[in-house]
Amino acid sequence: MIEARDLKKHFGSIKALDGVTVDIPEGITLILGPNGGGKSTFLKLATGVYRPSAGEIRVFGEVPWNNGRLKARFGVAYDPPAFPQFVTGREWLTLFAESKGFGEEEVERVAELFEVMPFIDKRINGYSSGMLKRLSLAQAFVGKPELIFLDEPLANIDFDSMERVIEIIEGMKKTNFVVISHIWEPLIPIVDWVVVIGNGKLVLSGKVEEVQEEVEKLFKPKVGRSKRRGSEDAPSLGQEGRQTPSGGEPLEVEAPAR
Numbered sequence: 331m332i333e334a335r336d337l338k339k340h341f342g343s344i345k346a347l348d349g350v351t352v353d354i355p356e357g358i359t360l361i362l363g364p365n366g367g368g369k370s371t372f373l374k375l376a377t378g379v380y381r382p383s384a385g386e387i388r389v390f391g392e393v394p395w396n397n398g399r400l401k402a403r404f405g406v407a408y409d410p411p412a413f414p415q416f417v418t419g420r421e422w423l424t425l426f427a428e429s430k431g432f433g434e435e436e437v438e439r440v441a442e443l444f445e446v447m448p449f450i451d452k453r454i455n456g457y458s459s460g461m462l463k464r465l466s467l468a469q470a471f472v473g474k475p476e477l478i479f480l481d482e483p484l485a486n487i488d489f490d491s492m493e494r495v496i497e498i499i500e501g502m503k504k505t506n507f508v509v510i511s512h513i514w515e516p517l518i519p520i521v522d523w524v525v526v527i528g529n530g531k532l533v534l535s536g537k538v539e540e541v542q543e544e545v546e547k548l549f550k551p552k553v554g555r556s557k558r559r560g561s562e563d564a565p566s567l568g569q570e571g572r573q574t575p576s577g578g579e580p581l582e583v584e585a586p587a588r
């Protein structure tokens with residue numbers, strides 16, 4: 331479905347993508363990688379926002395750059411979402427839907443799907459990050475495109491909404507998805523293919539069953555309690571909210587307000 335051959339995108343001296351060759355099949359693909367690794371750049375090359383510095387990318391066999399006919403087959407939610415500020419969510423979605431040949435009914439369908447209805451008639455400049463994310467998801471799904479690109483669809487939304495987004499993606503069997511997400515673990519059960527991009531290069535690409543172990547090694551969060559905590563040379567925690575550095579006066583630590 332997506333073929334990249336020695337794909338490069340440079341911004342001055344920054345090599346955002348530095349020779350990526352990868353084939354992404356139909357289905358649901360998850361793109362993973364460290365911050366600044368080149369994932370969003372890859373997505374913007376696939377959606378025709380950027381033109382490659384060198385190499386080639388094809389989607390459904392066609393070059394996306396300057397290709398309105400191909401882009402009409404995509405839905406895209408970028409991260410962070412960008413909208414005009416002084417229109418309402420409904421006005422924006424209506425304008426967007428009309429540009430794709432859809433009307434108010436489709437606006438309400440996607441707004442209900444992502445629970446945008448409670449704030450759809452408010453101006454976008456008053457939206458929270460989660461509201462902006464839900465509006466951007468609704469926009470990407472207008473007209474049930476063949477291929478939907480989602481950059482961080484689970485960022486800034488609450489747990490219930492995350493579950494809902496995952497269910498919606500899973501339920502759309504005829505739609506292909508390319509999803510960039512640092513919150514990857516809840517997506518693994520519904521994903522077919524995984525691509526890892528780091529430092530502008532392809533790190534791995536394969537069926538989820540074949541690469542899951544490697545992915546876990548690379549991305550399982552290592553954040554946790556320090557092993558030093560509680561050891562003899564570490565500061566000891568006494569009473570709640572009170573830390574005692576070795577050899578010093580007790581240090582008052584204000585407990586967070588609940």
Ligand SMILES: Nc1ncnc2c1ncn2[C@@H]1O[C@H](COP(=O)(O)OP(=O)(O)OP(=O)(O)O)[C@@H](O)[C@H]1O
Nearest residue numbers: 341344345346363364365366367368369370371372
């Ligand atoms: N328009 C741009 N102009 C200049 N540099 C850019 C531009 N877009 C991306 N970059 C740079 O290219 C590199 C790759 O960025 P990219 O946004 O593709 O990474 P990413 O993998 O999506 O990162 P993250 O996980 O942090 O979103 C970074 O060094 C970034 O600063």
